[in-house]
Amino acid sequence: MTIYAALGALEQGLVYGIMVIGVYLTFRILDFPDLTVDGSLPLGASISAVAITSGMNPYLSLIFALLGGFIAGTVTAILNTKFKILHLLASILTMIALYSINIRIMGGPNIALLGADTVFDPIIALGVAPHLASVLVFALFAVLVMASVIWFLKTEFGQAVLATGDNPQMIISQGVNTHLIIIVGVGLSNGLVALSGALVAQNQGAADVGMGIGTIIAGLASVIVGETVFGSNSIARAIIAAVLGSVVYRLAIALALGLEFGGFAFSPSDLNLITALLVITALITPKIKARLIAR
Numbered sequence: 645m646t647i648y649a650a651l652g653a654l655e656q657g658l659v660y661g662i663m664v665i666g667v668y669l670t671f672r673i674l675d676f677p678d679l680t681v682d683g684s685l686p687l688g689a690s691i692s693a694v695a696i697t698s699g700m701n702p703y704l705s706l707i708f709a710l711l712g713g714f715i716a717g718t719v720t721a722i723l724n725t726k727f728k729i730l731h732l733l734a735s736i737l738t739m740i741a742l743y744s745i746n747i748r749i750m751g752g753p754n755i756a757l758l759g760a761d762t763v764f765d766p767i768i769a770l771g772v773a774p775h776l777a778s779v780l781v782f783a784l785f786a787v788l789v790m791a792s793v794i795w796f797l798k799t800e801f802g803q804a805v806l807a808t809g810d811n812p813q814m815i816i817s818q819g820v821n822t823h824l825i826i827i828v829g830v831g832l833s834n835g836l837v838a839l840s841g842a843l844v845a846q847n848q849g850a851a852d853v854g855m856g857i858g859t860i861i862a863g864l865a866s867v868i869v870g871e872t873v874f875g876s877n878s879i880a881r882a883i884i885a886a887v888l889g890s891v892v893y894r895l896a897i898a899l900a901l902g903l904e905f906g907g908f909a910f911s912p913s914d915l916n917l918i919t920a921l922l923v924i925t926a927l928i929t930p931k932i933k934a935r936l937i938a939r
Contacts, residue, residue: 646902651775653898657891658782659843660862662789664870664890665883666836667863669793672882674809674829679735680720681837681863683742684713685856688838689845690749693757696846702763706842713838716742717831725823746853754852762846778847785843786887789836794880796832805829806879858916865923866890872926896922 663685670678688709695705716738723734747753767777796802807815808825816822837859845851870889876882900918901910910918 648775649898649902650895651779653894654891655775655779655782655847657894658779658786658887659840659847660866660894661786661887661890662843663837663840663859664863664866664886665789665793666833666840667860668867668883668886669833669836670830671864672809672867673797673806674826674833676721676724676809676826676830677732677735678717678720678830678833679732679860680716680738680742680830680834682856682859683739683746684716684834684837685841685844685859686746686851686853687716687742687749687856688713688841689851689855690746690755690853691838692842693755693845693851694749696757696760696762697755702761702765702846706763706839709842710835710839713841714831714835716838717834718827720834721827721830725826743853750851750853753854754850757846757849757851763843764846782843782847785839789839790883790887793836794883797879797883801825801828858919861916861919862893865919865926866893868923868926869893869896872929893919893922 663681667678667681670676691712692702692705692709695708696702700708720731720735720738723729723737724731729737764774764777764781767780768774772780797806804815804820804825805828808820808822808829812822815825841851841856844855866889867886868889869892870876870885870887871882872889873892874881874885874888876885897915897918901912901914903910
């Protein structure tokens with residue numbers, strides 16, 4: 645693996661790590677299988693791209709992207725909690741609707757940001773190379789999001805979120821409105837995913853309606869890899885492990901794509917196969933380790 649490929653994997657691991665935190669909130673904390681993220685990531689990208697091309701400050705566009713993702717998540721949660729639609733079906737319906745909504749926002753299937761201001765420009769203006777500037781910006785955002793989510797989960801409302809996912813019957817008996825908890829939690833999750841999408845769009849110089857395909861698979865893979873490699877004994881450790889798992893996942897993919905076995909070599913079309921193999925390895929490794937220790 646070249647240094648350039650490693651930096652690219654680190655860059656992707658950090659920016660998509662924000663998305664992974666969102667996936668962790670729904671799947672691990674709220675126990676809410678949510679496929680909305682495949683649509684909310686390009687939603688954030690499209691909102692940010694359109695806002696920037698309209699003359700808005702790129703940092704301010706991130707706030708609107710986050711709010712757009714939050715609204716998308718609340719729609720899914722409301723369909724589930726208020727209208728009793730199964731969470732998987734509710735998220736699929738929202739995801740399908742977002743495909744058309746994203747095209748409507750962009751006025752087409754994609755939109756370019758060539759020559760437009762981005763969040764990286766202030767760092768580049770200091771003399772930092774573009775590829776290093778993106779790593780620094782993504783690392784800063786990842787740290788801020790991790791710290792914010794850890795703080796949020798330690799608040800009274802955050803504890804209610806944890807309790808709702810862990811034991812909903814108990815928290816209901818305490819008089820807590822679990823519907824509100826789920827709506828806010830799923831909304832926050834998709835807000836973070838949309839924020840990740842906005843940053844990706846500014847880094848790639850374009851937003852595309854299909855850029856969210858496979859987001860949920862990559863998110864779950866990163867969560868599982870992070871838990872396996874770094875552990876999840878506490879909430880803070882689990883959140884950090886999710887981001888580090890995203891980095892490891894991207895590095896593993898970059899490494900696999902560069903390997904050759906005789907006349908065989910992985911290609912970008914094998915990405916889903918590589919992801920499946922990584923997840924399987926992460927899932928069975930603890931069991932194999934436990935059996936070896938038992939002997």
